[in-house]
Amino acid sequence: MNVDGIREMFQNGKSVEELVHSIFDKIEHSKLNAFVTLAKESALEEARRVDKHGAKGMLGGIPIGIKDSISTKGIQTTCCSKILEGYIPPYDAHVIERLKAEGAIIIGKTNMDEFAMGTSTETSCFGPTRNPWDLIRVPGGSSGGSAAAVAGGEVPLALGSDTGGSVRCPASFCGVVGLKPTYGLVSRYGLVAYANSLEQIGPFAGNVKDVALLLDVISGYDPRDSTSVTKKCEYLKELREDVSDVKIGVPGEFFGEGIDEKVEKAVWGGIKALEDRGASYTEISLPHTKYSLAAYYIIAMSEASSNLARFDGLRYGLRLGKDKDWHTTFSEIKAQGFGEEVKRRILLGTYALSAGYYGKYYLKALKVRTLIKRDFESALKDTNVLITPTMPFPAFKIGEKIGEPLALYLADVNTVPINLAGVPSISVPCGFAGKLPIGMQIIGRHFDEATILRTAYAFERGMK
């Protein structure tokens, strides 16, 4: 299911309402558990409106799934946490306003790791999402629901959020395209914060062209986000197959220990395919890569420990029966409302920000981030893109890693450096390990989404 295909269906006389009905029918009978809240009534109403008045806007009548961490007016938004059960936002995120303005039809909210803290979508209070390629495996995370919904043909487009790989990891595991924009390109207004200085909302689709289209819709300046900037180009228009001017850098550190052989082979295959189409490549080094995971987790957990303080049950969310004194009341709500991984990260983040440890952890991590950012800047001086495996291995089994938090953190080794540096990155399918898809990560310069989209597009055309 892709946007061109749907437009063709509309041209052949299929109504938007029929399409939306069939989508809900499919989701309701799906084994994936990709959606956690469906917006059936508003979606059908909007579909009928489009049928009556014609499909207007860049996404007129096109269905889309939204990660449950993005605020949607009138549609429950929980971050898949028990603590936000029943929370119905009175406002739309900036990206939702953009989608509505361009005529998209919001189907519902997609599953995710609780508060986006995870790599497998197993920590959701709604239960795990299943990988469409193999139902006993995870879809990746934290935006696993969005990736699985696209891969499973339930919706052509979806939005996720990527703090340390949460768009690219599930895109890789589910065999779809997912992009993490440059920090600042897409407004975070309405994205429930996990780690503010790292995260961006990013698009998912079955192909590069649809990802570019969706990025065109959601990107651009928003005065409500102080870290938002004005975009420089129209991404769909910039798409072409020519990569003869593209210089690829291949960082050895991303092909290190723990990378599955099949993954390594598939990604090198991808690089060679691009070389065949005229691109050149050199092997380069990003020397501080080995510190990325520690720096990333310290920053993310520290910011999260503060961001998640607000869930005290006073203004919204979970409240237990009878109140006690305020301290006990808050403490019991959080004990019951947060899952184990969330508690673990809050406690660690609280520790990392503590008096006496701030310099050792948070401040040190921000300094290491400077070094990592400089690595990328210097590597991208002589190259325009870097190519690496998105994930070190294909999708693992549900339950396989959930007992070992640290082992699961290490799976993010190739995605977190990108968030630390704030550069854009896209994951495109580049082959299979058995029946499981493999993702290739293409990283670009700040605000040069056009080049990574073009490289991914050329590669995708070559695969077909």
Place this chain on the structure above:
Amino acid sequence: MKDVIIGLEVHVQLNKLRSKLFCSCSTQYHDSEPDTHTCPVCLGLPGALPVTNGKAVDNAIKVALALNCNIEEWTMFYRKNYYYPDLVKGFQISQYDYPIATNGSISLETEGGERTIRIKRVHMEEDPGRLVHVGTIDKSKYSLIDYNRSGVALLEVVTEPDLRTPKEARLFLNKLKNILEYLDVFDSSLEGSLRVDANISIAGGKRAEIKNISSYKGVEKALLFEIVRQNNLVRRGVKVVQETRHFDEVRGITISLRTKEGEEDYRYFPEPDLVPITIVDRVDDIKKTLPELPDAKRQRFVLQYGISDNHAKVLISELGLANFFETVATEVDANLSATWIADVLKGELNYRDLDISAFSPGHMVQILQMLKKDTITENGAVQVIRTILDEGGTPLDIVERKGLQPKMGAEASGNITLRVIEENPDAFQDFCKGKNEAMHFLMGQVMKETHGTVDRSTVIELLNKSKKEKLQNASDNHREA
């Protein structure tokens, strides 16, 4: 009082701003229903983001300049992490390292002479919501929360522990308020516009921090209570513990609040949703907009108008009063103006809990002009002022209505009576013949001319004297003839 050491953290709302510090909700919530001036940002809804009100930063720089502070090159916001039901995000956006300004001072005139109170730092932060306790804080079964106030821009002014008495603390607050009002960044008349945390220790003991005192008088009362409490502990041989206490305004006592985080628990870190602010390049422009401040105005009043320093001190205590004086002093004698405004009008206003806007400078000019021309007595002038404040009206009407013209001296009334006699020879003739109506007529004429400011008996005396002289002249003429 022995070795009392007091430091203040004063939180003032920058309530002349139209909108809150990080969102565009209106600051005009004082007469509104609870929770009607909120939005996703100031309610801390998931996903909402703050954006800094640029004018709040400018106003904070103004204050920092007026308090003689060092202005930092750049500044940034931090998160101060703690829990309280009035705090919507589980943290307060405040400042920590790199506050907007440091190392300022305010000079105070105390009973012991002039004292300089050092200002440690000035920083911006957001106001929490307002807690309403059902009953008193320690007895209340639950709390009610109004977030209209949540997110209003606050300025925190932190002093060094330079204050020595509760009275000094109050003088300091008055002076600070005075400066802030001159800068047009603060309206102290609005409820909740000022809150103070006071640190106090006695004779080298541990300090107690009294949180959230919300009135000027409350600060003095809370500190006096603390001195007695801590002295009693020392007398009984009990050590004063370092702790946070709450001031109960109604009962006038402080009570321990044990569950709040201490400074080491706040886990400050830079607010990742906001970006740094370079202030050094804004300072010069803002400097140009700084108005004359109270101390400078006081000196100028003495020099320019030749009034006493004591009068100048009273006149500059409120910007409105100072402006009122200048308006009046350009029309009538400056010294007379200063005396009547500072000594009389100010007292009458205070007595009625009114401010200077209740009186028109034009009326003051008229009253002073009448005093100068002696068409009103000092007592009469005071009565006119009181009447205007209590009942309204204009000075001339009130003088007329209440008959406040001074009684005329004998000479003046004599002259007027003689003129009336000259102008009305027939009536006088009749009067000399003993006609009563003629006497009433002449009396009426005199009263009309003098606006009733002469005694009837004086006029009768004069008329009789004139009659006698006339009869005498007539008999002399007769003899000569």
Place this chain on the structure above:
Amino acid sequence: MITKKTVDHLGWLARIKLTEEDKEKFTDQLNSILDYFEKLDEVDADVPPTHHVLGLTNVFRDDVAGQSISQEDALGNAPKKERGYFKGPRIV
């Protein structure tokens, strides 16, 4: 190495009630993760910290009062409310 007592204090700061079992489990897990973080001690990072990758400064809005949400919307998600106020637990 952090102790159970530290974890207990972290729970208090974060207002998360922890059972004895939680405290023991988290003490072990936090220690192994903090061990991993020790890796950063190897780096000689004599560079300024990066708070924001883009290095933006001076982002402001004008002091203009805009529309607030209605009282009904503000209280719409409140589990407990009374007379237009949010209702909270007792303070002391």
